[in-house]
Amino acid sequence: MNISKLPKLTFWRAVLVLILAAGFYSTALRFTRGLGAATNLSDQFPWGLWIGFDVLCGVGLAAGGFTLAAIVYVFHIERFRPVLRPSILTAFLGYALVAVALLYDLGKPYNIWHPLVMWNPHSVMFEVAWCVMLYLTVLALEFSPAVFERLHLHTPLRVIKAATIPLVITGVILSTLHQSSLGSLFLIVPEKLHPYWYSPMLPLFFFISAVGVGLAMVIFESNLSSRAVGREIEMHLLEVLGRAMAVVLAVYGLLRFEDLWSRGALVHLREPSRETVLFVLEITLGLLIPLPMLLFRRIRQNRESLFGVAVLVITGFLLNRLNVSITGLEASSGVHYFPRWTEVAVTLSIVGVGFLLFSLAVRYLNVMEPAQGSRAPGAIQIRAVA
């Protein structure tokens, strides 16, 4: 046996193995002893890390997919095509892993298909369920050309190409509905969610911030994947995305502060509470620092600093989702929730599997589209759909 054929044991691979081992144990615990044994959830705090992070943050971070699909196909801004496929792949993996996370979180995961036949159109959760199912299908179809190309299946490739535009438009609408409906979920708890975060505008805020973080994710991923495959990064493209992100953040900031002001929520800033600290942190990291930075062309054009801005925006976004779904609800619940280590292990494992699948796809499929005219040998000559 040739030892050099085994994968090298790098630091990150070792970390991944440890995480997956912990995740495996937690999975066994969850599915043999139930939610009570595997989580710190309680009657007072029925939603925790798996909903707050895996679902709310996961779906948000996948928003790059629909944002770029709209840019390239609907608005015909072709020069963004090179970063489209990685974004679609991230979105697909993101949504698939959200579905997996739901299987952990649902008390009776074997009933997950029930919304298909048992309808309650008055329920936001019903809308969320349908959007996840439909959009996951759309994303699979949008990414399928990469698989068809690899397998040299010309007919399905042609079929899917013909259906691209309706598919993309369906995807954009589903995403819009879904991103905003995750905010609508919390419209029902006006007396439980802290005024920093409860607003009748939650659906709109969730949608706009998802578009913003979608752009940040494209910048983030382009950096990582170009480093991984050792390819020059398309800085001129990312600079434009940075400019678009500035516009989105400005609109978001304006609406958010107008809303906070008109609801009189800013008076709480005088209280030195945990909520105030988290709110200030969220707004500062996600908005007040990155927005002015993006106004400077030098920062937008510099690979490292633009990457830094993207990381800030993503951090602010994660804080926002966790504040809405977890920390903003703690005071009214009367209990303190902190995830059990097994909950964290499952979440980290899901993220780890996501990274693993992404790198496998990049290695074996034509994800990073070569620049025009220099197609990799072996890739077929039909123009890729996505």
Place this chain on the structure above:
Amino acid sequence: MSKAILVDTTRCIGCGACATACKVVNHLPLGDPGAAHDLPTRPLGDDDLVAFAQSHGEVGGHLSADMLNVVQAHGSVFVRRFCMHCQQPTCASVCPVGALKKTAAGPVEYDAGKCMGCRYCMMACPFSIPRYEWKALFPKVKKCTMCAPRQAKGLQPACTLVCPVQAGIFGERDDLLKEAEKRLADEPTKYFHRVYGKQEVGGTSVLYLSAVPFDQLGLPSNLPSEPMPLLTYRVLSEIPTLVPLGGLLLGGIWWITNRREKVAKTEKKME
């Protein structure tokens, strides 16, 4: 016609018979496991239930999967807490699969077979009532059923049946509202002048009377009088208009950008 329960906390003596009766009819573990020996072995009649519950009352504790009706002491006042059976229940509106339903008879009923365990009902309930079987591998949501199975047989709920002082009474909601308002009018100095549940979140099928403000009894006092489901339905009802509009808009933009590109291409060829 819709049934309801009126709880007059000024009458409650804190005997806890209602809590025990609730456990017996719902087959939940009793606080004193030995007490079960005192239950007659013959099929339980209402007289047996009254006798047992009144001699084995349980006071205190919090709502849980094993306790769907609890008697809590707030200072010198006793108040029992259980599902409010809202007129327009938030839990039923948020349930994605319609496992929770308000029936015409009054109770909000739960169908465990439909439930997938998302626990949105627990998040959304303005009274924080639904509980979960956290220890079970296939858990169910647990809450008071207003003894819907007993009502179907023409019997009243166990809790009102066994109450020795009629602190809790069962009847038509309209009649109970009239009775509550009559009590307020007859003895205005005795009561805090409001019927809790008349308007809260659009009205509930459990009504409370009290001598002190209701927030002192742990009942949420910050609830709107409009039904909570409207908060989300206002947004959800926009979807049927937004979807075709969005499709039209995106399709239109695509058509324009596509056409522009085609025109540009032909012009290039012409040159």
